Amino acid sequence: MIGLLIGAIIISFSPVMVVLAGLPPEVAAFYRLFGGGLGLLVVLAKQGKLKLFTPHVLKWGLFGGVFFAGDFTFWHRSIGYVGPGLSTMLGSFQIIPLALVSALFFKERLSPKLIIGIPLALIGLYLMVGVQWGTFTADYQIGVIFGLLAACFYALYLLSLKYALARDRADTMVMAAAVAIITGLLQGGSALAQGESFGIPSLESLVAIVTLALVCHAVGWLLITQGIRTERGALVGLVLLLQPMLSFVWDLLFFDKPVVVVELVGVGVxxxxxxxxxxKSCKEQSSKLLS
Known part of the structure; x- marks a missing residue:
């Protein structure tokens, strides 16, 4: 329980580190994912699991990596427009596209919990951004849209990873390391194509990006994965909600995010x-490298 709680708190600082790094979106994602993936490789090497990187793992790592790259591309851009708190909250709405795609294409029935949870989430979304939509700047509106697109790509990533893990019973950490490295390379390639610089502009930026990759990504994910394997599902789901909630709090504390009561109510709902x-599916979240 303590490890799970610490992991959720650590990961909640991810969007804060993205802001402090001050790097272009794809460059920040490259350093985070590729660096975090290498950190996981070190752990796997010590556990003697490098031989588990089979063609199946690499194939599905590439497939999932495409969706994960889309998630990071839109999420990092959303951070730039609306801040780390709201962007992370918007990314958490993946349960809606995840449920819809599962029902439409995989013929899975919506559980009673989803039938209750999805309308509540949509009401919360409306209170967070719908009520004030007309007062937002164009850039802020784009940031909201990017955050929701990140949620859609995240849902597709989860579905692809769920299928890959179920089909071959691949080791979760091995698959996560493969996805992280492949996604990092995809993001790095995108940055190169756009002519972005990979230079680190300052010591603060260097500390932030190293913390993002090795602490928030690698250590935080490891702690959460271990907790998911030992704790009750309902408790896991509750603790993991600390990530978007605390990211929102950090935005208020560190970046003076302006907020109104209706938005706070929306966040809670x-x-x-x-x-x-x-x-129902919180244990499946072990397959995600949390944002």
């Missing part, structure tokens, strides 16, 4: 809906 909707 959305978190409740996401929690209820994710109860």
């Amino acid at each position: 959305a978190l409740l809906g996401i929690y209820i909707g994710s109860l």
